[in-house]
Amino acid sequence: MSLSDRVISVPVDPDRYAYSFGGGSPVVTVRPGSVVELFTEDCFGGRVRGPADLPSQVCAFPYLNPVTGPIAVAGAEPGDALAVHFVDIAPARDWGVSSTFPHFGALTATHTTAMLHPALEERVWVYGIDTKAGTCRFEATRGDFAVDLPLDPMHGTVGVAPAAGERLMSISPGVHGGNMDTPELRAGTTVYFPVNVEGAMFAVGDGHARQGEGEVCGTAVECAMNTVVAVDLVKGGAPAVPRLESDDFLLSTGHARPLEDAFRISQHDLVQWTANLLGLDRLDAYQLVSQAGLAPAANVCDTQYTMVAKLPKSVLGGARAYEGAHERLRALGAEYLRQR
Template sequence: MDGVPADNFEILQPITQTPGALSGETAAGRYYVPATVNTSRWGHLPNRQAEPVLTVPSGATVVIDTISHEGILEDQGRDPVAWFGEHGVAREQVLSDAIALTDSDIKHDFKHDGPHVVTGPVAVADAEPGDVLKVEVLDLAPRVPYGVVSNRHGKGALPGEYPITPAQDGASAEHPERYGNVSIYTPIKETDDGWVGLMSGPNDAPVEFPLNPFMGLMGVAPNTDESPSSVPPLAVGGNADINELGEAATIYYPVKVPGALFYTGDGHFAQGDGEVALTALEGSMRATFRLTLLEAGSPEIPGGQINRMLGETDTHWVTVGLDPSLDEAMKDATRESIRFLHDYYGIDQATALAYLSVATDFEVSQVVDATKGVHGLIRKDDFAAVTAED
């Protein structure tokens, strides 16, 4: 399945900006953050000391470009032109942003740093600890007509069993084959039934699956001077990998530092619950968000308080549990779901637990990011007759 089947796919290069766009609005009336060496960090999340690349007022619409780490990492040679070229991708089909990043002096330690390229952070004016940042996902557009799925030694749901290819001594960007890791190049294309990904089956028969884009990594800065790895998800977001939080979803984040400092990255074109190989179908994404500040005590805060990220779709509330143990993550998600039902709908805890047992699906977000994730899907229609607590 080498080659790029999407003949008419327009590579989304940076938006044309008006002068000073990083401190003001673009010509289209929206704020824009390009993915450059100066607006990106590789392997770590912003902390409370991070300088914002842009400050916007509450309610602003912000377009943020992201660079996928897949195709640029050291076990792929840290050379996207060469790596994608091996799969039939012409240089003009490789993002100039990715080329600039890998050609730069930006430091990245494959062994100790997270893999993700993070764009941001964006500060929201007047945001203070105790507030909540409401993030609406307005649009997600693939920037390239291909993605990559990777399985790496010591990672994924089956470490020690996969990859089958053994690792060798002396692995480096100069000798990426010695890592023994496996990356599956996966084109995407548009069909009459929507966008699909393509993998090779027997005799090159295509295996097609639908795309469901979302950002694997979104969040606000934690209140720490340390440089958090981009790998484990946090109560304030990060690498949560929840596939329900795509276009039209809303996520509420507890603000821990002045300005909130929102960031994103790790575009996923498609991901099954669990993300068992290690990665989803990952690719560079252009994401459009609306960032709205909800001050502490605002009646718009679901349940009156948010102490960890909370998702919302048209049909469900999405509660999140996190822990290095999958069993404990399940317990954490259950406790958070009980708390939410009690605070938002006024339901007593015993009834909340009984309801969750009969009517709520708890899904494994991912089992591959050191901190495991489980999320509950609480159906809104079940509470149509219940008045939400103010």
């Protein structure tokens, strides 16, 4: 089958956006080895366009953080691992937005951290995006300071349907993926998910033109995206939590509150993954991860926090994860980009 026969374009249909993982019918079904082109709306549904568009006034709960999907993968069965490789992530508009919310973010009172002091002011920042220059421009809302920041497009939300018929809002991260908000999820990265239901039913949204680690204020530079992914299946061996692989790193995720439990979950999975890949005793793997690993924060503001545990592939002696799925999908993505 030629590459052109494996490229699937998902029609843009705002009426089909999903706001949860689990439930609903697939917008399209694709085969393993397919390349999928799709558009994702920003987390505000495109309604926040300027400083006067306060999210609390122009957005309606629960219609926040729309995702494109679900997309079914033919042959995916519970217990399999679904591999989703991000081939390209490109801002679809020349602007993005960020905001502060009352009772949301890492440095304010929240619904779980009750305080007597007033909530933070709701405010909107608009970022001009220059894809040719590779920058987005921060401009202070009080004063004249401005600075260009490097573009680093990524997706904050990607996941599969949860197990046991559960349905989870798209603003929540968990073992199904969802709103993980890790800047590591950029083009060139492969994500491995446990398949929980027939077809896997994955969905993608919440594009960020860039995001600092932790997404501290609760929002990144939120932006609509034109995105291309390549998908594959690894039969059996579903991971306990979403895992990521880039050319240089293996990464495990953890989702929980408090933050140290999210840290422990991510580290535990990376130790187990390393032990299995290298055939190491668990404490030997623990020692290796302890000395060579990194621990970037993903989000410290969502309904559950997300931490990432990160190990350089240079210490793995050439061991390959998931039967080389990352390398296969990277090659498929490179072929797509050459022919586009």
